Amino acid sequence: MKILELRNVSKVYGKDGALTRALDGVSLSVDAGEFVAVMGASGSGKTTLLNLIATIDDVSGGSILVDGRDVTAMSDEELAAYRGLKLGFVFQEYNLLDTLTVYENIVLPLTLRGVHRAEADARTRDIMESFGITQLRDKFPGELSGGERQRTACARALVGQPSLIIADEPTGALDSRNSRNLMQLLRMMNEKYGATILTVTHDPAVAAYATRVLFLRDGRLFDEAARGGKTDDELFREIVAINAAAGGADYDV
Numbered sequence: 001m002k003i004l005e006l007r008n009v010s011k012v013y014g015k016d017g018a019l020t021r022a023l024d025g026v027s028l029s030v031d032a033g034e035f036v037a038v039m040g041a042s043g044s045g046k047t048t049l050l051n052l053i054a055t056i057d058d059v060s061g062g063s064i065l066v067d068g069r070d071v072t073a074m075s076d077e078e079l080a081a082y083r084g085l086k087l088g089f090v091f092q093e094y095n096l097l098d099t100l101t102v103y104e105n106i107v108l109p110l111t112l113r114g115v116h117r118a119e120a121d122a123r124t125r126d127i128m129e130s131f132g133i134t135q136l137r138d139k140f141p142g143e144l145s146g147g148e149r150q151r152t153a154c155a156r157a158l159v160g161q162p163s164l165i166i167a168d169e170p171t172g173a174l175d176s177r178n179s180r181n182l183m184q185l186l187r188m189m190n191e192k193y194g195a196t197i198l199t200v201t202h203d204p205a206v207a208a209y210a211t212r213v214l215f216l217r218d219g220r221l222f223d224e225a226a227r228g229g230k231t232d233d234e235l236f237r238e239i240v241a242i243n244a245a246a247g248g249a250d251y252d253v
């Protein structure tokens with residue numbers, strides 16, 4: 001079943017003399033249960049892509065379907081429901097509400113969905129337990145490490161069982177050990193909870209956790225690597241090779 005479909009999506013910023021074509025005819029689809037990474041150098045259009053899916057920004061052309069509904073044609077009311085119910089977000093920073101505790105941050109999407117308090121509480125406890133953050137329950141985001149913040153953000157993104165979880169450079173502010181832990185967690189969310197995930201990253205080691213990797217360059221998709229039966233290491237090497245063939249990338253291997 002198709003969760004996400006982009007049809008010939010383009011995005012142009014600026015006007016007249018100073019146009020930036022951030023996305024240029026991107027078509028892709030993501031099936032339920034996939035864990036897709038979008039890779040590309042700085043400025044290739046990764047964040048733009050996520051912002052369009054999140055409806056933080058409007059497309060200049062093309063359409064975006066989530067669960068078969070075109071988000072580019074929704075009313076404000078429909079958009080609010082779409083963002084709240086269909087999507088989960090994990091971003092590099094500013095994920096959590098600073099005035100709420102870890103527990104309150106995670107339970108929030110359920111409260112907003114009108115889930116009964118007892119059930120919301122049970123689901124929140126369950127997810128905190130499997131994410132290993134039960135002991136952080138009453139802490140505020142400002143009292144957490146970067147890794148703990150991202151675990152909490154992942155729990156919040158997952159708890160409402162959205163159709164699609166989108167993540168923009170979720171490991172961007174983490175060291176390599178915490179990055180690996182976070183990617184293991186995203187993998188667990190995908191495998192154990194069946195979450196459909198679309199993440200963007202410029203880091204091949206991060207992308208190698210996905211089940212499929214799409215490559216963006218200058219706003220266009222130019223290649224794709226599927227996991228098939230490959231190990232993380234084999235997929236990693238393939239990703240590095242594709243990036244090298246595309247004229248190098250902005251990272252150290």
Ligand SMILES: Nc1ncnc2c1ncn2[C@@H]1O[C@H](COP(=O)(O)OP(=O)(O)OP(=O)(O)O)[C@@H](O)[C@H]1O
Pocket residue numbers: 013014020021022040041042043044045046047048049202
């Ligand atoms: N609000 C904006 N106004 C004008 N140009 C923009 C805007 N947002 C992005 N761009 C331009 O669009 C292009 C794509 O930007 P985008 O942020 O999508 O890149 P990215 O792949 O996420 O890069 P990074 O890895 O650095 O985060 C860039 O050339 C950028 O300068």
Ligand SMILES: [Mg+2]
Pocket residue numbers: 046047048
């Ligand atoms: Mg970006």
